[in-house]
Amino acid sequence: MATSNYSTSPTPKSYWMITYGDMVTLLLTFFLLMIVILNEAENNIYRMVNVLLNETEQNLRNYINSNHLDNYIRISRTTKGVQLTISGEYFFDINSAEIKPELQTVLLHLGNTIKQSRLLRIDQDRELMGFVTALKKSNHVLNFEIRVEGHTDNWQIRGGKYKNNWELSTARALEVVQYLSHATNIPEAKFSSLGYGEFRPVADNNTPEGRSKNRRVEIFIDADIVEQNSR
Numbered sequence: 696m697a698t699s700n701y702s703t704s705p706t707p708k709s710y711w712m713i714t715y716g717d718m719v720t721l722l723l724t725f726f727l728l729m730i731v732i733l734n735e736a737e738n739n740i741y742r743m744v745n746v747l748l749n750e751t752e753q754n755l756r757n758y759i760n761s762n763h764l765d766n767y768i769r770i771s772r773t774t775k776g777v778q779l780t781i782s783g784e785y786f787f788d789i790n791s792a793e794i795k796p797e798l799q800t801v802l803l804h805l806g807n808t809i810k811q812s813r814l815l816r817i818d819q820d821r822e823l824m825g826f827v828t829a830l831k832k833s834n835h836v837l838n839f840e841i842r843v844e845g846h847t848d849n850w851q852i853r854g855g856k857y858k859n860n861w862e863l864s865t866a867r868a869l870e871v872v873q874y875l876s877h878a879t880n881i882p883e884a885k886f887s888s889l890g891y892g893e894f895r896p897v898a899d900n901n902t903p904e905g906r907s908k909n910r911r912v913e914i915f916i917d918a919d920i921v922e923q924n925s926r
Contacts (some may be wrong), residue, residue: 698806698814703712707750710825712864715782715849719834720744720776726766727888733802733876734738737847739829740830740833740920741920742830742908743823743826744814744837744918744919744920746775746777747812747813747814747918748777748814748902748918749772750811750812750813750889751774751777751808751809751814751857751916752770753794753812754808754812755770755777755779755805755808755809756770756846758804758805758808759823761838761851762799762801762804766784767778767781767782767783768781768785768801768805769885773915774815775842775915776915776916776917776918777915777916778910778913778915779913779914779915779916780912780913781911781912781914782783782866782907782910782911783846783910783911783912784907784910785798785799786912788864790852790854790855790856790857790906791855791856792857792863792866792867792870792883794855794861794870794871795873799874801875802871802875802878803878803879805875805877805880805914806874806879806881807879809841809875809879809881809916810879810880810881810915812841813914814837814839814918815839815881815885817924822861826898830920834923834924835920835921835923836920836921836923837918837919837920838918838919838920839917839918839920840885840886840887840915840916840917840919841872841881841885841886841887841914841915841916841917842886842887842888842889842911842914842915842917843868843871843872843886843887843888843889843912843914844868844888844889844890844891844912844914844915845864845865845866845867845868845871845888845889845890845912846864846891846892846895846896846897846910846911846912846913847863847864847892847893847910848893848900848905848907848908848910849858849893849896849900849906849909850900850905854914859892860892860893861890861891861892862890862906864890864891864892865889866890866910868888868889868890869888869890870905871888871912871914872886872887872888874911883921893909896909897909897911915925
């Protein structure tokens, strides 16, 4: 019976290919493992931010409910963070951007509740030292922001200080920002303000109830992770 002259065993010259293949496989496994670890660490950081936002929301909700303000101030969680929707009629006179004096106390309590959020003082909280360390190791920081947005109905303004609803909504948002920053000593750099006039309604402007809902100021408390050098 004839025998084959071919052998399935690797030749001495091809041994290096086996070693090289094993090394490439190990490197690939190592990099995949590192990606998984880094992704999990990043997910843990964002989960912590979400926990702190939930904590802030609950503290604000407790204040609103305990003072029976839920008919005038609504609170919810959105993609923009914690959202406070404040009735414009409750806080301002018609065509005015000046906060009613008797309601400045309410806004002050809301501001102080925000100021006590651990999102604003992570460096002083021992429970968050691991979180802070993880941010520093990845060259990231926590960016905390309070955005205030003013809105009106679509009724045309006649007379008064403001030419149109856009100016009025912008002035109201800025008034809230300036009052909160001054009354609570939260740094001005943490704030931003926008006015949308009648252009982002949440209800039908053809009814009194709808127009009432559209006259509002929205405060968003949000936090995000950004690179240290991008601030």
